Amino acid sequence: MADNNKKEVEESARSARRLYWEKSWDDDEFSPIWRGRGIATQVVDSLESGWFPSTGSVLDIGCGEGVIAQWFAKLGYQSVGIDISQSVIDKARSEHAEESTKDLLEFHAVDITESSPPDKQYNILIDRGCLHSIPPVLIKNYVKNISAVSAKGARLLLFVRAFRDGASFNNEMEAKKHVQVTQKVFAGQFQLKRYAATNIGSSTDKSKEKQLPGMIFYLEKL
Numbered sequence: 001m002a003d004n005n006k007k008e009v010e011e012s013a014r015s016a017r018r019l020y021w022e023k024s025w026d027d028d029e030f031s032p033i034w035r036g037r038g039i040a041t042q043v044v045d046s047l048e049s050g051w052f053p054s055t056g057s058v059l060d061i062g063c064g065e066g067v068i069a070q071w072f073a074k075l076g077y078q079s080v081g082i083d084i085s086q087s088v089i090d091k092a093r094s095e096h097a098e099e100s101t102k103d104l105l106e107f108h109a110v111d112i113t114e115s116s117p118p119d120k121q122y123n124i125l126i127d128r129g130c131l132h133s134i135p136p137v138l139i140k141n142y143v144k145n146i147s148a149v150s151a152k153g154a155r156l157l158l159f160v161r162a163f164r165d166g167a168s169f170n171n172e173m174e175a176k177k178h179v180q181v182t183q184k185v186f187a188g189q190f191q192l193k194r195y196a197a198t199n200i201g202s203s204t205d206k207s208k209e210k211q212l213p214g215m216i217f218y219l220e221k222l
């Protein structure tokens with residue numbers, strides 16, 4: 001594809017996604033199953049097991065309303081949440097404007113496929129539901145931009161949707177496909193350490209309607 005044409009395709013994919021998310025977050029009726037799902041148990045476990053360092057800086061990529069970023073700030077981490085949607089960033093800022101985390105918590109409107117977040121050489125990165133919503137043509141930009149701000153050895157916890165549309169939970173073929181794609185996408189930047197099939201829906205409401213099948217990937221910055 002000629003360079004100009006490629007840029008146009010990328011820009012058009014980017015602005016379509018921006019419009020979609022801005023419109024969604026601006027709508028008072030927006031209530032996808034994943035909204036309000038709380039802190040994933042794997043985030044808590046990664047901290048308790050020592051897979052996450054006990055101090056440092058955290059980047060929540062596609063932070064939505066910012067609960068994960070806020071949770072880390074309350075634990076004393078320098079914590080940054082970024083999202084493509086200015087409305088949800090405004091919401092996150094006003095919902096988490098507490099004195100105790102004032103100097104630890106930041107939210108910024110950033111399209112991760114377009115530019116890098118504020119560079120703190122992050123030690124922990126969380127992506128729950130962002131990468132899997134990015135158009136394939138923009139994924140290399142996502143990887144470039146998060147890699148640029150990740151410290152060597154940084155830990156990335158990535159949650160992606162899987163086993164939907166009739167596929168059984170932990171279907172071997174599908175799991176293998178996600179593993180291969182993840183390895184390929186992050187090749188040369190992050191190494192895949194382990195993965196599992198998991199629920200990426202609510203961590204508090206165990207009702208069937210609030211469960212969302214997916215996979216979790218544990219990656220480390222090279």
Ligand SMILES: C[S@@+](CC[C@H](N)C(=O)[O-])C[C@H]1O[C@@H](n2cnc3c(N)ncnc32)[C@H](O)[C@@H]1O
Pocket residue numbers: 017021034035036037061062063064065082083084085088110111112113127128129130133134
């Ligand atoms: C499925 S939601 C998940 C929100 C939050 N991480 C959670 O677990 O509740 C995906 C989020 O990624 C954001 N997002 C999508 N594309 C993005 C991009 N290119 N750059 C930054 N954020 C993006 C959306 O606005 C949305 O808030």
